[in-house]
Amino acid sequence: MKLRSVATRVATYGLLIALAFVFSYLESLLPLNFGIPGIKLGLGNLVVLLTMALLSRREALIVAAVRIVLVGFTFGNPYSMLYALCGGLLSFAVMALLWNSRKLSVLGISMAGAVAHNIGQLLFAAAVTETVRLWWYLPVLLVSATVTGALIGVAALVTLRRLPLHKSNI
Numbered sequence: 001m002k003l004r005s006v007a008t009r010v011a012t013y014g015l016l017i018a019l020a021f022v023f024s025y026l027e028s029l030l031p032l033n034f035g036i037p038g039i040k041l042g043l044g045n046l047v048v049l050l051t052m053a054l055l056s057r058r059e060a061l062i063v064a065a066v067r068i069v070l071v072g073f074t075f076g077n078p079y080s081m082l083y084a085l086c087g088g089l090l091s092f093a094v095m096a097l098l099w100n101s102r103k104l105s106v107l108g109i110s111m112a113g114a115v116a117h118n119i120g121q122l123l124f125a126a127a128v129t130e131t132v133r134l135w136w137y138l139p140v141l142l143v144s145a146t147v148t149g150a151l152i153g154v155a156a157l158v159t160l161r162r163l164p165l166h167k168s169n170i
Helices: 001-028 043-054 057-073 078-101 108-128 133-162
Strands: none
Touching: 001 043, 001 057, 001 078, 043 057, 043 108, 043 133, 057 078, 078 108, 108 133
16 A cells, blocks of 8 residues: 555656646747746746645645756756746745645735745845846836736636535635
């Protein structure tokens, strides 16, 4: 029985990480050009939110971290991976804390995670460039994060409400 549990866990991780990876790849193919560099929809975060809701924060952290590393190795470079890790891990920490507090819906948690992701990346960029001048960009990023976080949050809510095993918890 233990082996089946381990096999099921590995298969589940594999499917979730693959889905998050594919969503990240599809996002790179979308011609979303808002005229502002660095703005992305964050489709991979949808899988992290769903993992948080359906499994646990621990599993969501594993999915988020592995996806970021795989996408970095596949489509990026060491710096892009570090930017993504700084943003992604801060985003995850904020979402996990809010999830445990039970004070916000999935929509609010998604929006807060998107904002935290941009703040994490700006913190890293400011440290790398050794300048605080990058913070002028924060208001633009906060607006875009609120919008994209809301879109991902709505997608997560719709998905969770359609899953029969989770309807009572939403």
